Amino acid sequence: MKTLGVILIFRLAAALYAEQSVAEEGRSRFRAVDIYLDSKSAPLAAYQLEFSVTNGYARIVGIEGGESPTFRQPPFYDPKAIQHDRVIIAAFSTASPASLPHGKTRVATIHLEYADNQELEAELKLHTAADSEGTKISAETAFEERKTK
Amino acid sequence: MAQRSFMAELSKHSQDDNLEAPPRLVSAFKKLPDEQIFVPPSIDETVVMAARRRLTSQLLPRSRWFRWRLWGAATALIVAAAILTRLSTNRPAPLPNQAAFIPGDLNHDGRVDILDAFTLAKQLKSGPQLDLRLDINGDGIVDERDVAIIAARAVRLEKGGRS
Numbered sequence: 111m112k113t114l115g116v117i118l119i120f121r122l123a124a125a126l127y128a129e130q131s132v133a134e135e136g137r138s139r140f141r142a143v144d145i146y147l148d149s150k151s152a153p154l155a156a157y158q159l160e161f162s163v164t165n166g167y168a169r170i171v172g173i174e175g176g177e178s179p180t181f182r183q184p185p186f187y188d189p190k191a192i193q194h195d196r197v198i199i200a201a202f203s204t205a206s207p208a209s210l211p212h213g214k215t216r217v218a219t220i221h222l223e224y225a226d227n228q229e230l231e232a233e234l235k236l237h238t239a240a241d242s243e244g245t246k247i248s249a250e251t252a253f254e255e256r257k258t259k
Numbered sequence: 260m261a262q263r264s265f266m267a268e269l270s271k272h273s274q275d276d277n278l279e280a281p282p283r284l285v286s287a288f289k290k291l292p293d294e295q296i297f298v299p300p301s302i303d304e305t306v307v308m309a310a311r312r313r314l315t316s317q318l319l320p321r322s323r324w325f326r327w328r329l330w331g332a333a334t335a336l337i338v339a340a341a342i343l344t345r346l347s348t349n350r351p352a353p354l355p356n357q358a359a360f361i362p363g364d365l366n367h368d369g370r371v372d373i374l375d376a377f378t379l380a381k382q383l384k385s386g387p388q389l390d391l392r393l394d395i396n397g398d399g400i401v402d403e404r405d406v407a408i409i410a411a412r413a414v415r416l417e418k419g420g421r422s
Binding site for chain 1: 377378384410411
């Protein structure tokens with residue numbers, strides 16, 4: 111009876127250990143998260159925001175620019191953010207107000223690697239946004255996980 | 260040996276105790292009258308008053324000097340406090356270009372963010388000679404590299420990307 115109990119404990123421990131190693135092995139997936147800013151009617155000339163993964167299961171592996179030609183270049187970010195879960199991104203344009211985007215626009219895309227079975231939990235905070243005169247404007251932020259085909 | 264020297268010392272002391280006063284002194288003491296000398300109370304009072312006057316005259320200047328020193332110190336303290344208060348409250352407000360200069364904080368909002376880089380980029384685009392205080396990298400010219408440095412500062416992570 112005692113031997114049976116010991117065997118049972120060992121089997122349970124082995125199963126737990128195996129499960130843990132699968133997660134550590136990196137059955138991970140790469141996903142893209144689009145970052146949007148909605149400046150309503152104001153032309154968006156500059157922005158700075160902070161993106162962070164809140165459940166700790168993802169890490170940033172890349173950052174690219176947005177859809178508008180003004181913000182197509184990758185934004186400024188600290189390279190230390192790569193392989194971590196928090197980044198501050200910022201960009202500006204000195205182009206004429208007419209060529210600046212307004213309304214909801216994708217300003218950047220953040221590429222993440224995270225565990226396959228985990229949902230994305232993240233936070234997006236706007237630090238500042240400004241129009242072509244450098245005047246601060248209010249803007250709404252949003253992020254969306256890009257659908258994979 | 261020690262006991263013998265102790266005894267010699269003791270006998271010497273006992274010889275000293277047996278010393279007598281000189282005969283002339285003894286006879287002079289014997290000639291003194293037995294009755295007490297009467298001193299009138301007025302003389303006592305005069306002596307006491309004179310002593311008191313002398314003592315107070317010695318003490319008074321010192322206490323006065325001490326008091327003056329106290330008053331002087333207090334006045335100096337009050338004057339110093341008044342000057343300090345006036346200096347701190349009436350300090351002229353620094354002009355925008357004289358404000359505590361945080362390198363890169365062009366819009367003087369107390370922090371370096373992308374709007375500072377944007378401001379410098381706009382100034383560069385407009386063309387005029389720029390203040391050398393905006394030469395963030397210290398290479399003697401204000402250009403896009405300074406803009407890039409300000410932008411890099413704006414997005415810098417203090418904790419190295421860990422939330």
